[in-house]
Amino acid sequence: MTRIELATEVGADIDRILAHLVEYNVENPPARIQEIIQAISVLEYNPLIGRTVNSNNRELVIGRRSHGHVALYRYLAEIDTVFVLALRSQKEAGYI
16 A cells, blocks of 8 residues: 655645635534545545646546645555655636
8 A cells, every 4th residue: 555645735725725615604514624634645646637737746536626736746656655645626627
């Protein structure tokens, strides 16, 4: 099973997403954050599932539309580890 490591900056990304959900009165913001974290866990078994962004990074699309987010990550096969580098809403990432 592939190990997943979150960059320190991802904590700030999660805080920003949570604040946005609270600001717009989204129902049960902590559950929405949990859904995002659970979706990232798919990388434990499928680290190459995300689309290639450049030669080193990949993007995992999580959810869709107003529930959509994108996790930017890098997989290092040599140590069987995924490093999640950033987390953005799909709107921030320019998908919607």
